[in-house]
Amino acid sequence: MDPSRDNPIIRFTTFLWGMGTFLIFALLLAVIWFFNRAEPTTVEDAAAQPRYATRAKIDAAEAANISPEAIESAMVVVSKQLASSKPVAIETPAQIVPGSETSKKLAAAPAVDTKAIDAPAAADSPVDPAVMATGKAQFMLCAACHGQNGEGGPIAPPLAGSEWVAGPVSNLVRIQLRGLQGPITVKGKEYNMPGGMAALGFQTDEQIAGVLTYVRNSFGNKAPAVKAEQVTPLRGEVGKPQITAAELTKP
Ligand code: HEC
Incomplete structure (x- = not known):
């Protein structure tokens, strides 16, 4: 040791x-430990920082500009339009898929002779009150855009006193079945509403005849009743793009 x-x-x-x-x-x-107490920062976090900043800016801008009330009232208007425009599948010919069922159906649809549809009816023939009642119920749909009394409004021209309403029946049926777009002169004033009028082809022939009869005999308008038989021949046009005033018969 x-x-x-x-x-x-x-x-x-x-x-x-x-x-x-x-x-x-x-x-x-x-x-x-003392110098590394902070939460670890990952590469993803660092990359996301600019996005968080942008998001915060957008939120702040939205909060400053669009009030929930404004969004709510816009929804009321837009949802009405959406509800009534639901059946519009095609707005321009380019939207029709070549070779599809729709394209075949439209190509096969015979050209309709509108002369028979527009043949003048006896102006003084009485209007069936039952047809007027059907028409009045259907008119709820039109009133959303054209006004309760067909007076027109910010989104649609008037039906009261319109030369188109009193004019050829085939025009009115086509407008219902296909919708309408582009400039149209009503009572001397030119209208060209964005988006135009949606097709309302989901109505039955009787409902269309009813509503057109109602419109032609309300709000001071006076024109012969429209019959379902005047609607049926034009059914083949459902699905075609919105019609334009230029394609219609001059009233
Ligand atoms: C979604 C709104 C909307 C609805 C619903 C609507 N229309 Fe229209 N209508 C329009 C617009 C917009 C025009 C004008 C289109 C344009 O600028 O080319 C128009 C034009 C017309 C015209 C030709 C112009 C005139 O004032 O005479 C007739 C006729 C017509 N609509 C009838 C009807 C009938 C009947 C109904 C109900 C079955 C109806 N519309 C429902 C928006 C609507």
Whole structure:
């Protein structure tokens, strides 16, 4: 045994050195912990920062400009339009898929001779009140755009006193079945409503005859009744793009 190495004092200092080394490590860990306390930032987080900033800007701009009330009232108007424009599938010929059922059906539809439809009816023949009642119920649909009394409004021209309403029946049936777009002159004033009028081809022939009879004999209008037989021959046109005033017979 080497007395110079193995004695209590040397053992004690060795113990202290050991403790010291542990302490130094503990201190080192404490320092590392102190400088790394923050949440770790991933590359994804860093990349997303600009998006968060943009989102916040948009939210702030929306909150500053569009009130929930404005959105609500816009929804009331737009949803009405959507409800009545639901059946419009095709607005321009380009939307018809070549070779599709629709394209075959439209190509096969015979050209309709409108002369028979527009043959003048006896102007003084009485209008069936039952037909007027059907028409009045259907008119709810038209009133959304044309006004309760056909007076017209910001989104549609008037039906009261319109030369088109009193004019050829085939025009009116076509407008119902296909909708209408582009400039149209009514009572000397030109209208060209964005989007035009939606097709209302989901109505039955009787309903269309009814509503047209009603419109032709209300709000001061006076014209012969429209019969379902005048609507049926034009059914083949349902699905065609919205018609334009230029394609209609001049009233
Ligand atoms: C979604 C709104 C809307 C509805 C619903 C609507 N129309 Fe129209 N209508 C229009 C617009 C818009 C025009 C003008 C289109 C244009 O600018 O080319 C028009 C034009 C007309 C015209 C030719 C112009 C005139 O004023 O005489 C007639 C006739 C007509 N509509 C009848 C009807 C009838 C009948 C109904 C109900 C069965 C009806 N419309 C429902 C929007 C509508």
